[in-house]
Amino acid sequence: xxxxxxxxxxxxxxxxxxxxxxxxxxxxxxxxxxxxxxxxxxxxxxxxxxxxxxxxxxxxxxxxxxxxxxxxxxxxxxxxxxxxxxxxxxxxxxxxxxxxxxxxxxxxxxxxxxxxxxxxxxxxxxxxxxxxxxxxxxxxxxxxxxxxxxxxxxxxxxx
Numbered sequence: 001x002x003x004x005x006x007x008x009x010x011x012x013x014x015x016x017x018x019x020x021x022x023x024x025x026x027x028x029x030x031x032x033x034x035x036x037x038x039x040x041x042x043x044x045x046x047x048x049x050x051x052x053x054x055x056x057x058x059x060x061x062x063x064x065x066x067x068x069x070x071x072x073x074x075x076x077x078x079x080x081x082x083x084x085x086x087x088x089x090x091x092x093x094x095x096x097x098x099x100x101x102x103x104x105x106x107x108x109x110x111x112x113x114x115x116x117x118x119x120x121x122x123x124x125x126x127x128x129x130x131x132x133x134x135x136x137x138x139x140x141x142x143x144x145x146x147x148x149x150x151x152x153x154x155x156x157x158x159x
Contacts, residue, residue: 023132024120026098031070051102058086065095073118075103084116091117091147107131111138117147 024030031049038060041050049070052058061068071090073083087099098120101113105123110132113121121127141153 022100022120022122023127024098025114026119028098030120031098052083052086054080054082056086058089059093061090061095062093065090065093065097068095068097070098070100071095072100072102072122075101075105078104078106078109084112087113087116087118088147107135110135115142115146115148115150 022030036044036047036050038050038052038056038058041047042060042064048067049072050061050068051072051074052061053074054076061071073086075083083101087101090099095117099118100120100122101109101118102122103124105113105121107127110121114136142150143152143154145152
């Protein structure tokens with residue numbers, strides 16, 4: 001797994017291996033935080049970033065994906081899985097811009113979030129750099145197709 005690419009704001013180390021700030025797995029310029037809700041975004045012509053809250057319908061963004069630079073998906077609680085579905089919907093619809101998980105993002109969720117299409121993370125609490133690396137490398141093989149385009153192990157058997 002590649003090291004995260006970050007802008008000058010993050011991740012910042014606390015000297016004990018913990019990162020705070022933005023973790024990005026993209027090499028393009030980072031967009032600023034999205035302050036526009038889905039409802040407001042759809043009604044505007046000049047917004048380039050949007051924030052999806054739990055209960056928002058990600059499909060409303062599909063006609064506007066060509067102009068979206070950043071989609072932030074809020075996870076107000078680690079047990080709220082609606083953001084995974086929003087990410088998958090957008091990636092399957094062809095969105096290739098930055099998809100950022102924000103809020104109560106835990107290290108043990110990162111691998112699953114990456115599979116759903118998230119390519120940047122802005123957690124509320126600092127994450128240990130070693131734990132992040134271990135979480136993303138834990139399962140080298142996968143069993144099903146997903147938004148991350150990893151090859152399922154069963155297809156390798158017949159290659």
